[in-house]
Amino acid sequence: MTPKAKTTEIAAEHARLVRELEAHEYRYYVLDDPVVSDADFDRLMRDLRALEEKHPELVTPGSPTQRVGGEVRPSITKIRREHRMFSLDNAYSAEDMLEFHRRLTDGLRDGDTPSFCIEPKLDGASIEVIYEGGHLVQATTRGDGAEGEEITPNVRTIRGVPSRIPHDGKLTLRGEVLIFRKDLVTLNVEREAAGLEVFANPRNAAAGAVRMMDPREVAKRPLRAIFYQAVEGPKAKPTHSETLEWLATLGLPTHLRHKVTPWEGVMDAIAAIDAARADYPFETDGAVVKVDSFRHQDILGATSKFPKWAIAYKFPAERAITTVRSITVQVGRTGALTPVANMDPVELGGTTVSRASLHNADQIRELDVRVGDRVSIQKAGEIIPQVLAVEARSRPAGTEPFEMPKECPVCGTRVVSRVREEGKPELEATVRCPNRQCPAQVQGRILYFASRPAMAIDHLGESLVDQLVTKGLVKDVADLYDLTAEHVAGLERMGKKSATNVIASIQASRERTLDRLVGGLGIPQIGQVAGRQVAQVAGTLATLLAWSDEQVREHVSGIHGFGAKMVECVALFVRDDAERAVLQKLLDRDVSRPQPREVVATEGPLLGKSFCVTGVLTRKREDVHALLRGAGATIHDSVKKDTSYLVAGEKTGKTKLDQAKKYGARVVTEEEMDKLAAGETLPE
Ligand code: AMP
Numbered sequence: 001m002t003p004k005a006k007t008t009e010i011a012a013e014h015a016r017l018v019r020e021l022e023a024h025e026y027r028y029y030v031l032d033d034p035v036v037s038d039a040d041f042d043r044l045m046r047d048l049r050a051l052e053e054k055h056p057e058l059v060t061p062g063s064p065t066q067r068v069g070g071e072v073r074p075s076i077t078k079i080r081r082e083h084r085m086f087s088l089d090n091a092y093s094a095e096d097m098l099e100f101h102r103r104l105t106d107g108l109r110d111g112d113t114p115s116f117c118i119e120p121k122l123d124g125a126s127i128e129v130i131y132e133g134g135h136l137v138q139a140t141t142r143g144d145g146a147e148g149e150e151i152t153p154n155v156r157t158i159r160g161v162p163s164r165i166p167h168d169g170k171l172t173l174r175g176e177v178l179i180f181r182k183d184l185v186t187l188n189v190e191r192e193a194a195g196l197e198v199f200a201n202p203r204n205a206a207a208g209a210v211r212m213m214d215p216r217e218v219a220k221r222p223l224r225a226i227f228y229q230a231v232e233g234p235k236a237k238p239t240h241s242e243t244l245e246w247l248a249t250l251g252l253p254t255h256l257r258h259k260v261t262p263w264e265g266v267m268d269a270i271a272a273i274d275a276a277r278a279d280y281p282f283e284t285d286g287a288v289v290k291v292d293s294f295r296h297q298d299i300l301g302a303t304s305k306f307p308k309w310a311i312a313y314k315f316p317a318e319r320a321i322t323t324v325r326s327i328t329v330q331v332g333r334t335g336a337l338t339p340v341a342n343m344d345p346v347e348l349g350g351t352t353v354s355r356a357s358l359h360n361a362d363q364i365r366e367l368d369v370r371v372g373d374r375v376s377i378q379k380a381g382e383i384i385p386q387v388l389a390v391e392a393r394s395r396p397a398g399t400e401p402f403e404m405p406k407e408c409p410v411c412g413t414r415v416v417s418r419v420r421e422e423g424k425p426e427l428e429a430t431v432r433c434p435n436r437q438c439p440a441q442v443q444g445r446i447l448y449f450a451s452r453p454a455m456a457i458d459h460l461g462e463s464l465v466d467q468l469v470t471k472g473l474v475k476d477v478a479d480l481y482d483l484t485a486e487h488v489a490g491l492e493r494m495g496k497k498s499a500t501n502v503i504a505s506i507q508a509s510r511e512r513t514l515d516r517l518v519g520g521l522g523i524p525q526i527g528q529v530a531g532r533q534v535a536q537v538a539g540t541l542a543t544l545l546a547w548s549d550e551q552v553r554e555h556v557s558g559i560h561g562f563g564a565k566m567v568e569c570v571a572l573f574v575r576d577d578a579e580r581a582v583l584q585k586l587l588d589r590d591v592s593r594p595q596p597r598e599v600v601a602t603e604g605p606l607l608g609k610s611f612c613v614t615g616v617l618t619r620k621r622e623d624v625h626a627l628l629r630g631a632g633a634t635i636h637d638s639v640k641k642d643t644s645y646l647v648a649g650e651k652t653g654k655t656k657l658d659q660a661k662k663y664g665a666r667v668v669t670e671e672e673m674d675k676l677a678a679g680e681t682l683p684e
């Protein structure tokens with residue numbers, strides 16, 4: 001084969017992988033109907049990454065491998081948009097809707113009877129995305145409507161937003177970035193583990209993310225985008241609803257939950273969305289009613305703020321009134337005390353609710369919730385309902401303000417309080433039980449250790465863990481591995497069969513790799529992602545335990561994205577006698593397997609040096625990379641500002657050499673590279 005034919009073949013293979021990955025992303029993130037397993041998907045992604053590593057010239061900003069996000073940006077630029085992004089007028093009642101209809105028929109005048117398209121109002125952050133020549137070229141926030149902030153690198157990380165579409169002309173889209181409810185639950189579990197504040201609702205989580213400066217952080221949020229409008233492009237389509245359907249055929253995420261009807265059907269369509277919205281994967285706070293025909297839209301035009309052809313019908317927030325019967329205090333895995341109101345059961349948003357969170361001591365004081373109070377509770381995106389307000393007039397006589405207990409309600413240890421500090425609004429007031437042996441904490445830690453993202457121990461539910469801890473059978477996570485079926489079979493709701501299953505799951509979890517174990521320990525600030533990074537530098541549990549305090553700091557502080565606080569948390573944890581004892585017990589029970597290496601070595605003669613390898617060498621490119629990584633170097637796909645060496649094989653391109661010159665990278669031969677990797681120095 002000629003080199004040219006080979007190049008074409010490689011490019012074709014690259015295009016095939018990209019297409020396949022994009023198709024799977026589409027099925028997963030847009031249709032919510034994947035056809036391959038996560039493992040198969042990961043394998044394709046690895047293949048693509050390997051191919052791009054060998055042929056860096058094939059990498060484009062739109063490649064699925066680039067979804068992890070690029071460089072941090074120093075600032076965000078403002079962009080003036082061609083078409084203003086409007087807000088929507090609101091309606092709250094059938095009367096408001098009649099008024100909207102009246103204005104509309106006046107505006108149309110020619111006696112045309114419009115059709116309407118009714119769709120869910122998505123509750124996230126609005127964006128505009130522009131495709132040109134089939135490529136995603138720009139994304140902006142709404143900003144003030146006329147001008148938005150450029151957030152293209154952030155939007156590129158959103159899975160499900162194709163980087164290429166089969167449409168050549170310019171296409172300007174409006175959409176909403178949001179987080180699905182189920183994804184928010186997982187995200188919050190991770191944030192809690194990392195010691196970060198959890199998001200109260202998906203909107204906050206999504207809105208904060210789109211404007212972040214570091215696209216790699218954005219990539220870590222489970223964002224989705226749904227497009228609900230095309231502003232420029234589909235002139236061939238006469239209506240909005242047909243345009244939505246056309247967008248879907250291009251592989252663009254739209255919700256396709258719209259309904260087209262004459263005016264008579266509008267209120268029913270709104271009611272249908274209200275009835276169905278609890279089953280939507282995303283939050284919906286209303287229905288948007290739009291005049292369907294573009295011709296009618298053009299005639300109607302816009303005010304300075306809203307289009308006159310659309311209106312948002314807002315559903316009333318889901319609220320209910322009930323009576324507080326008691327206020328109990330829960331103790332979490334980290335020892336935090338949270339007050340919970342136990343109330344007369346009441347219908348709220350399709351479920352029966354009898355408990356509401358009071359968040360923390362500050363909030364309970366502000367609201368002054370007391371036992372016997374009638375309270376209004378609300379569920380507006382929040383996962384647990386919140387107490388909104390007290391109906392003070394109905395308060396029975398002789399009640400006392402609620403006080404947080406001075407002792408842990410579970411173990412009786414005196415609590416430690418932290419008050420809210422002036423100027424640090426992000427630090428909530430907290431009350432904690434400082435006793436690590438507190439059964440509530442032990443139980444929380446075990447459940448966390450056993451959870452899906454961590455050690456994934458099946459059949460180990462809350463009631464079983466509760467019994468194991470209360471009976472003193474398990475005092476720490478390592479004790480799990482000493483349990484036998486006999487221990488478990490005697491417990492409540494435990495037959496012989498289920499006992500055997502639990503024990504089998506526990507024993508099977510010894511085979512998990514180190515990352516899951518580290519992520520499951522509940523080290524403050526260290527969630528699953530950070531846990532994996534720690535596991536990669538340590539490799540094995542034995543190594544982690546063998547490290548001196550200094551070594552821990554040295555290795556961990558080299559991890560990408562680890563700040564001083566995270567390093568400190570890991571060091572404190574590994575140094576702590578009680579924690580060490582548990583880690584040693586885990587090691588003695590042969591729990592966890594070595595972490596496969598993915599990252600560069602943390603020592604070696606080339607530590608801190610970076611290489612770009614190009615041209616034809618005597619060995620396979622992968623082997624060369626492995627050699628360099630093994631010696632501590634990092635590999636760049638192209639010559640960059642901070643590239644130290646360019647290894648130039650035969651037929652090295654001129655561009656690469658020019659770049660090396662421009663950035664001051666030293667050009668070396670394969671032989672010289674071998675010397676460097678062996679720790680020798682090259683003559684000047
Ligand atoms: P508001 O921010 O309350 O003025 O509502 C206007 C915003 O609702 C728009 O800027 C959109 O971002 C958003 N929105 C959500 N879903 C839709 C939809 N289906 N059609 C139009 N706008 C929508």
Ligand code: ZN
Binds near residue numbers: 408440
């Ligand atoms: Zn306690």
